[in-house]
Amino acid sequence: MTRRVSRWGAACLVLPLAVWVSGCSLFGGDTPKPKELQALTSAGTARLLWSSRVGSVEFPLAVAASGDRFTVADSSGTVVALRAQDGGELWRAQVGDKLAAGVGSDGRFAAVVTRNQELVVIEAGQVLWRKAMKSPVMTSPLVAGERVFVQAVDRSVHAFDAQDGRKLWELARPGDALLLAHPGGLIPYKDTLVVGQGPRLAGVDPLRGTMRWEANLANPRGTNEVERLADVVGPLVRVGDLICGRAFQSAVGCLSAARGSLVWNRQNAGSVGVGASPELVVGSDALSRLTAWRTTNGESLWTSDEFERRQLTAPLVVGKGVWVGDFQGYMHWLDTATGKAQARLQAGSSPIVTAPVALADGTVVVVGKDGGVHALRSD
Template sequence: MPIGQRVCMAAAVAAVAVLVAACGSSPRPDPTPLEPLKPQIAGKEVWRHALSNVRFPMRVATAGGHFTLADSDGTVLALAADTGRELWRGDAGAKLSAGVGSDGRYAAVVTVDNELVVLDAGKPLWRSRLAARVVTPPLVAGERVFVQGIDRAVTAFDVLDGRKIWALSRPGGDPLTLSQPGVMLPWKDTLVVGQGPRLVGVDPLRGSIRWETAVASPRGTNEVERLADLVGPAARIGDTICSRAFQAAVGCVAAERGVLQWTKPIGGTEGVAADDDYVFGVDASDRITAWKRASGETAWTSERFLYRDLSAPAVVGRTLVFGDKEGWLHFVDRADGQPLLRLSTGSKPVVGAPVRVGSTLLVVTANGNVVAFRPE
């Protein structure tokens, strides 16, 4: 969902989860012009691949030491990180609404017809009809496929045969949820998911809740104003998981017992990144903020990229990397936000957060350009 657009109610039924979609109510300011930049670090494009367009919130999977990705038409493929060589290619058989989850061998996507499709090295293995629409990429781990619907209910399937193992949903659900990817990631032997403003630790074998912690305290006069759904990607650093509650807060949780370490009220609609020292994110105006990971204290902010529709960030060495709606990839110093390098992917918006395997950084654009860079 584009940053900065107003949230509106797409449907409302008492005691039923409601989709929230992006609805423009006022023009967004023009993007801040880019300043002249003398590169402070070296970096170059190393390979490029072409897909059809990408019109769903796709995330590139990196398990297995290669990139697994997909396009809107249902093509799913794996690319070697160093050369871009195609390792395998498959077809989900329909247009996609969510993907890609992969453990390096099995890949999982969801179609617009609410079918979960699992492929084994590119060959379709099984399909399963889902009860709710899905926009969060599935998670493939521990010989299971975990799927999170827009109602934030989670279902586990056997990766080999598609057998449904368990399902977890909150009694009564949340009054509103987002039509935007949520939080779902592994931590040791725990599945961590976002349900409303809560981060929840789940037993992946049984689907039982081990702990849950609120990252935000929703406030407002109506359900839309109180919406604080956790949005992905979340950041996992050691035993800490940090995440953003939609337009409400950013916070970090100690995953061993689900203890809230800190939370800071701040708007924003994109996920966060983190390293040993900082947590990074952008607000709805594309102001970049770095918080100290231990305390949540603000370390620095930058307004150099306002209204450029920045992607969720990635941390690469000493740099913090964002894509924008004009296809630029921005490298800034993680310690103070100073621009270090700017590289072009073309003229179309960058889709999702940049991802890295080894020394190769990958970004995908809305028109299907898959571009690999190697910062030096």
């Protein structure tokens, strides 16, 4: 029997061939109240630039930023490209089915995966092609080099020609008794595709699908399969030659993609990805306590518990600040030097469900569970 563990389900579902368990239900018990937000004493400010809206988001959405646009999607299968400057709609498409994963885009092609396990690729608002996937997908596709890369829940990786849907290669990994139904890691590095494979990161030749290197992000320990579950979760972050990320409920660390070797890792039990810059890596643990480590060597820089149990998103490091969203629709801006909150604004009334993403000009976009798309900037 194959078993999958997910933090997106609300209950345990027992199926003939799979068991899906929510991340929350792994631990059980009553949930303590989130920490109340404290009054800010700093002089920092954050501005809401514009808001737009799609339908509700009930799946692991990633916002795709490219050039001067963002591409988003909702659960119903609507995919929308928006101008970063003002939120103006560039195009809108409907794929005809509810979504399980998305969206990936290089600015020209956009890709999503439906609940019926179909990969759908769109160009300028028109569906170009569809391909059936053999396994469920929860990780947003990666579109790069006129190719579409898809990572399935079983952590197999598939490559397709972006223009015509021709399958180029498939890289499967040995079956595990326990799989994590959670967005995994998929990121480009120069001429290498870096993917999460269980607790490891693997460098893959994007043209042939052959393995170039493997390195452990975490070394799972435990007496049973659940305790040893330490799959890499997204988003991964590239900082120069380093790829930094998280292994589920296990560790945070950085690897050298040039050498294919671990630089450092630190124990930290969490389930969402990290943010990073050349100076620091920031991650949120299972209790929403934020920790910063020095990017080059993993030295601990600071820890903040002012957002305990506020169900934080993955952080985003922009300049001298760290952006992170919470379950009440607040976006928080922290000082990278101290971890102290400098500013906050309520982007919407529903939980922020995407990791913040940014363009070169500092515009940051997030999406709420109710479909609110919000662009903001710190001063």
